[in-house]
Amino acid sequence: MMWEFLIQPLADFSFMRRALLGCIAISVGATPVGVFLMLRRMSLTGDAMAHAILPGAAVGFLIAGLSLGAMTVGGLIAGMTVALLAGFVTRVTALREDASLAAFYLISLAVGVLIVSTRGSNVDLMHVLFGTVLALDDDAMILLCSIASISVFALAVLYRPLVLECADPQFLRSVSRLSAMTHFAFLALVVLNLVAGFHALGTLMAVGIMILPAAAARFWVPSIGAMITVSVAIAILSSLSGLLLSYHFSLPSGPAIILGAGFAYVLSLVFGPVGGLAARAFPSRYLET
Amino acid sequence: MSNALEFRDLTLGYDRHPAVLSLCGTIAEGSLTAVVGPNGAGKSTVLKGVTGNLRPIAGQIDFGELSRDDIAYLPQQSEVDRSFPIAVADLVAMGLWREIGGFSGLRAAHRVRVAAAISSVGLEGFEKRPIGTLSGGQIQRALFARLLLQDARLVLLDEPFTAVDMKTVADLLGVIRRWHGEGRTVLAVLHDFDTVRAHFPRTLMLARELVAHGPTSQVLTAENQFRARQMCEACSGPPHTCGRHAA
Numbered sequence: 001m002m003w004e005f006l007i008q009p010l011a012d013f014s015f016m017r018r019a020l021l022g023c024i025a026i027s028v029g030a031t032p033v034g035v036f037l038m039l040r041r042m043s044l045t046g047d048a049m050a051h052a053i054l055p056g057a058a059v060g061f062l063i064a065g066l067s068l069g070a071m072t073v074g075g076l077i078a079g080m081t082v083a084l085l086a087g088f089v090t091r092v093t094a095l096r097e098d099a100s101l102a103a104f105y106l107i108s109l110a111v112g113v114l115i116v117s118t119r120g121s122n123v124d125l126m127h128v129l130f131g132t133v134l135a136l137d138d139d140a141m142i143l144l145c146s147i148a149s150i151s152v153f154a155l156a157v158l159y160r161p162l163v164l165e166c167a168d169p170q171f172l173r174s175v176s177r178l179s180a181m182t183h184f185a186f187l188a189l190v191v192l193n194l195v196a197g198f199h200a201l202g203t204l205m206a207v208g209i210m211i212l213p214a215a216a217a218r219f220w221v222p223s224i225g226a227m228i229t230v231s232v233a234i235a236i237l238s239s240l241s242g243l244l245l246s247y248h249f250s251l252p253s254g255p256a257i258i259l260g261a262g263f264a265y266v267l268s269l270v271f272g273p274v275g276g277l278a279a280r281a282f283p284s285r286y287l288e289t
Numbered sequence: 290m291s292n293a294l295e296f297r298d299l300t301l302g303y304d305r306h307p308a309v310l311s312l313c314g315t316i317a318e319g320s321l322t323a324v325v326g327p328n329g330a331g332k333s334t335v336l337k338g339v340t341g342n343l344r345p346i347a348g349q350i351d352f353g354e355l356s357r358d359d360i361a362y363l364p365q366q367s368e369v370d371r372s373f374p375i376a377v378a379d380l381v382a383m384g385l386w387r388e389i390g391g392f393s394g395l396r397a398a399h400r401v402r403v404a405a406a407i408s409s410v411g412l413e414g415f416e417k418r419p420i421g422t423l424s425g426g427q428i429q430r431a432l433f434a435r436l437l438l439q440d441a442r443l444v445l446l447d448e449p450f451t452a453v454d455m456k457t458v459a460d461l462l463g464v465i466r467r468w469h470g471e472g473r474t475v476l477a478v479l480h481d482f483d484t485v486r487a488h489f490p491r492t493l494m495l496a497r498e499l500v501a502h503g504p505t506s507q508v509l510t511a512e513n514q515f516r517a518r519q520m521c522e523a524c525s526g527p528p529h530t531c532g533r534h535a536a
Contacts, residue, residue: 039373161391164383167373167420174340174362175386175439222419224374 009247015134016243022136022144022200023239023257026209029148030193031235032155032228034210037190038218040166043211044098048105049187050194050207052082054112057198062119068139072195079191082108087184131202133243133253140199147196151189158185163224201254208258209235216265219272234264293318293355293443293474294339298348301331301338307346308334310498316476318353321469323489323505324478327521330495332478336362336445339476358387361441363432365448371421377431378416381407384438406434411460426457433464444468446477450484462488482509496520 010016037046056078060070086101093100136144155162161182164172173179190210197206217231242257270277294316301309309331316322324332337343338350340362369380382395382403389395395403407416410430420428429449436444446465450458466488468475479485485492485505492508494500496517501508 157392163373163375163379164386166370167375167380168369168383170364170368171383171435173342174360175383176391178391218374222374223376227374 005248006244009244015136016247018136018141019133019200019243019253020240022133022141023209023243024236025141025144025148026193026197026200026206027213027232027235027239029144029151030197030206030210031213031231033151033186033189033193034214035217035224035228035231036155036162036166036186038211038214039224043215045101046190046194046207046210048101049079049083049190050198050203051109051112052105053079053191053194053198054203055108055115056081056112057195057203058112058115062115068137068143068199072143072199075195075198076191078108078112079194080188083187083191084184087187127202129202129204130252131198131200131205131254133200133257134246136200144196144200147192151193154185154189158182162186201257205254205258208261209238212258212261212265213238216261216268216272219268219274219276222274234268235261238264291318292316292351292353293320294353294476295351296335296348297351299335299338299345299350300347301334301343302346303334303343305346308497309338309495311348312495312499314493314499314502316474316493318474319469319472320491321465321475321489322477322491322493323485324476324493324495325480325482325485325509326495326500327518329497330517330521331497332495333365333447335495336447336476336478339443339445355443359442360445361436361439361443362445363436363447363449365451369420369428369432371423371428374419374421376417377412377420377423378403378407380420381431381434381438384435387439402438403434406437407431409437410434410464424454426453429453429461430457433461437464441473443474443476446475448478448480450479450481458484485509 010020034046037043053075056074056076057071058074059078060067060072060074063074064070082101082104086097086104089095089100089104090097095103161172161176161178165179165182165186169179172182193210194203194206197209200206201209213231213234214227216234217227220230221227238260239257242260243253245251245260246253246256268276273279292315296312296314299309299312300307301312308329312335324335326332334343338345340360341357382399384406385395385399385402389399404416407413410433412427412430412434415423415427415431420431423431433449444465449461453461462484465475465477477489479489486509489505491503492505493502494508494513494517498520500517500520501510501513
């Protein structure tokens with residue numbers, strides 16, 4: 001019974017194994033980035049960036065059809081442009097970062113929807129918005145795994161400046177000139193991982209695998225290293241359960257995966273020992289932690 | 290004794306509105322100076338100018354032999370994100386940034402120094418606690434430990450004792466005295482005149498412009514305090530812009 005439910009789909013179908021590997025790659029790459037997004041109070045920035053990627057992917061789609069390379073490059077260019085423009089406007093005008101980012105991502109999203117809906121069919125729009133995790137080809141797998149590797153490596157290198165940029169940005173600026181570089185390198189990582197995520201989960205769902213496991217992990221462990229580990233584990237488990245549920249109940253897989261992560265988040269919210277609802281309501285039971 | 294800092298007709302401000310006007314004076318190497326004045330007198334602004342984060346509108350600061358790396362700065366407390374999940378020891382260890390940079394690891398010798406700094410501010414046993422679990426006074430102790438590790442020749446403190454309990458103030462004043470004894474230059478923005486009288490040999494009183502600068506007993510007079518309040522009230526009307534003020 002358990003065997004049939006948990007293992008059989010993966011053993012029988014290579015598309016399920018590919019989907020799982022693709023999701024693991026995204027979990028390993030994107031989720032640690034999501035932890036930093038959350039800790040920097042930029043969770044919604046991730047969402048905005050995910051929308052900003054759309055026109056780039058759409059232009060890539062217009063030029064080359066459903067081409068992995070063109071859509072990836074297009075998405076990267078659009079995402080980086082919005083990130084840089086928003087950062088630039090914040091530094092030279094009175095507008096704050098959230099407002100300038102919102103302005104640019106909304107423009108970008110409108111352009112993207114316009115391009116996709118005038119030139120493509122609804123099927124194409126669905127592909128871009130919701131991804132195709134069950135139809136990842138070799139090129140897509142290589143892309144997802146490469147981005148995950150680059151992302152983990154870059155985070156390892158940037159770890160200390162990034163932690164300090166979150167915890168005490170003023171101190172970082174007083175001892176080093178890495179602050180601006182760290183900020184933009186981090187935004188580049190966000191865009192890179194969202195582009196990877198959108199191939200599998202779509203532009204709308206990609207940010208879910210970044211933020212939800214990170215927000216869930218926050219309720220289990222108090223230190224940032226442990227938080228990254230726990231969030232990656234939650235992301236992988238959500239991917240597995242989401243894929244299996246979508247297989248058994250014929251659900252769309254992207255939303256199923258994100259709902260898996262959402263379920264983990266709600267569980268953590270209620271039962272997590274670090275500031276969860278139960279821990280707050282019955283503090284004495286958790287004193288030892 | 291040489292000068293650590295010299296202010297030459299220094300005007301500092303934000304968005305062309307000056308907060309400090311035509312400040313002149315010297316801070317001697319190894320001196321322990323309190324910066325006092327009414328609210329809005331430009332005390333914090335002077336420290337920001339010295340860190341180099343705020344460019345002078347006019348005039349300049351002569352740093353003598355000091356480079357940017359010789360200066361340690363403790364801003365007002367609100368800047369640290371206390372909800373961030375970082376351990377006390379890790380926060381303190383960042384004081385070693387200029388030695389280890391952004392990328393290289395902590396060696397055993399570094400860890401010994403981190404532990405020593407933590408114990409000299411009375412935070413033994415708190416090394417692994419997340420900073421979110423500390424009280425305001427304990428956070429301030431941790432930030433002083435980080436300053437200790439920065440090993441700076443010039444230490445700038447911006448209201449280090451605001452919202453901090455008496456015991457912590459006493460202990461941290463001990464740290465400041467130790468810096469003074471080691472020949473470091475300390476410049477601290479303070480509100481409490483009793484603390485200034487008891488522990489700071491020199492005082493610089495500001496009210497946008499320089500009111501008085503010298504030995505504390507000669508600066509903290511009733512007459513000077515009255516004058517400083519008057520000057521601040523006079524300038525709390527419509528803000529000046531630089532060009533207009535000069536005319």
